[in-house]
C-alpha cells in the first residue's frame with residue numbers, strides 16, 4: 001500500500017517536474033526567438049542604413065528607424081524644412097540620405113539638378129512616388145504616373161493650360177475677385193487686422209471650385225462652406241493626412257501592401273461625387289459650359305475617335321483633385337508670402353501700387369489679361385517671392401536608367417530616389433546674393449543678379465508644372481485686387497517661422513496684417 005502511494009507520489013513529482021521543465025523550455029524558446037528576432041532586425045537595419053557606406057557616397061548619419069526624418073516624426077520640422085536642413089548639413093555635389101528606410105540622394109548642385117530635369121530627363125522621367133491605378137485610382141494622377149502612362153496623360157491635359165484657356169478663365173477669376181474686394185471693404189473701413197493667408201486661400205479655393213469642379217462654392221463669405229471644409233481637411237495639418245502624404249514619398253510600398261488609400265476616404269467620396277455628377281449631367285443633357293470639366297468631357301469624347309484609351313470618370317476626378325491639391329496651396333502661399341514681404345518693404349509696396357494704378361488707369365479700371373502681363377514690377381515681385389518661398393521646397397525624381405554622374409566616377413543606379421532641394425538653392429548665396437533680403441530687382445533683365453541655372457520654382461524640363469501660367473496669373477490677379485484698393489501694415493516681425501506640419505512651407509502663426517483703404 002505504502003509503496004504504491006510512494007510510487008504515485010514519485011510519479012506525480014516527475015510529472016510536475018516534466019511540466020515545469022516543459023514550461024521553462026517554452027520560456028527559453030520564446031526568449032531565444034525574441035533575441036534572434038532582435039538580432040535579425042538589428043542586422044537588417046544596419047544593412048539598410050549602411051547602404052551609402054557600401055556604395056561609397058558620403059551620407060548623413062541616420063537615426064533608427066527614422067533615417068534622416070526624425071524631426072518630421074517628432075513634429076518639430078516639416079518635411080520641406082527637414083530636407084532644407086539636410087542641404088545645409090552636407091557638403092559636395094551629392095549626399096546620401098535616408099527617407100525613413102529608403103536611401104535617396106540629395107542633389108546639392110543646382111546645375112546638376114537642372115541637368116537631371118532637362119537634358120538628362122530620359123534617365124529621370126518618373127517621381128517614384130506611390131501610384132496604384134487598380135487598388136487606389138485616385139493615386140494614379142498626372143503627378144504620380146510613371147513612364148508612358150504619364151506622357152500620354154500629359155499630352156491629353158496640356159491643351160487645358162494654354163494662353164487661350166487662361167483668357168477664358170479671366171471672367172471667373174474676376175468675378176471671384178469682386179467678391180473678395182467686397183468682403184474686405186468693411187474690414188478695411190474699420191482698419192482691422194486680418195489673417196491674410198486664410199482670406200487668400202478662400203479666394204483661390206473659390207476660383208478652383210468654379211473653374212475645375214464646375215461648382216458654385218461660397219468660400220469667401222462662408223468659412224465653413226462644405227467645399228472648403230472637406231478639401232481643407234484633405235490637405236490640412238491633420239496627422240492622418242500628413243502621414244498619408246509623407247508615405248506617398250518615403251514608403252510607397254507601405255500604402256500598396258497595407259491597402260491604405262493615399263487620401264482620406266471621405267475626400268475621395270466627396271470629390272468623386274461632384275465630378276461624376278457634373279460629367280454625367282452634362283453628357284446626358286448636352287449642357288456646355290466654358291470651364292475645365294467641359295474640357296475634360298471634350299477629351300473623353302476625343303479619346304474614342306483618336307483610338308487613344310478614354311479617360312474614365314474616376315481618372316477625371318483624380319486629376320481634378322490633383323489640380324486642386326497642386327494649385328491651391330502653391331498659389332495661396334505665393335500671394336500671402338508676397339503680402340508679408342510687401343508689408344515689411346514699404347518702398348516695394350509703393351512702387352508696385354503705382355504700377356498697378358498706372359496700368360488700371362490705361363484700361364479704364366479693368367483688369368485684363370494683357371494689362372496683367374504688362375506689369376513688369378509685379379512680375380519681378382512674384383519671382384522674388386517664389387525664390388524666397390518656393391511653392392514646393394524640394395522636387396524629386398527617380399532614376400529610371402543607370403546614370404553616370406558627369407565629371408565623376410559615381411553611377412546612380414536605376415530605382416534610386418533623388419531629392420532636389422530648391423529651397424536650399426534659393427537661400428544659398430552662391431546662387432542668390434543676399435538671399436535673406438527681398439530684392440525683386442535681382443530679376444531685372446538688364447541687371448540680373450542671380451544664377452539662372454539655380455532658379456526653377458515651377459520645376460524644369462518635360463515634367464515641370466503643367467499649369468505654371470495659371471499659378472502666376474491667379475497670384476498676380478490676387479495681388480492686383482488687394483493692392484489696388486487697400487494698403488497693408490505688418491503686425492508681426494519680418495522673420496518667417498514655418499509650421500512643422502505639412503510638406504509645403506506654411507507660416508507657423510499665419511500672416512496677420514492691418515488692412516485699410518488706400519488714400520489717393
Ligand code: HEM
Nearest residue numbers: 143323326327330331391457458459460463464465467471
Ligand atoms: C504659384 C503656383 C504654383 C507653383 C509654385 C507650382 C509649382 C510646381 C512644382 C515645383 C511642380 C513640380 C515640378 C517638377 O517636379 O519639375 C509642379 C507640378 C505640377 N503642378 Fe504646379 N505650381 C503652381 C500652380 C499650379 C496650378 C494652379 C496647378 C493646376 C491647376 C498646378 C498643377 C501641377 C501639376 C498637375 C503638376 C505635375 C506635373 C507633371 O508631373 O506632369 N500647379 N508645380
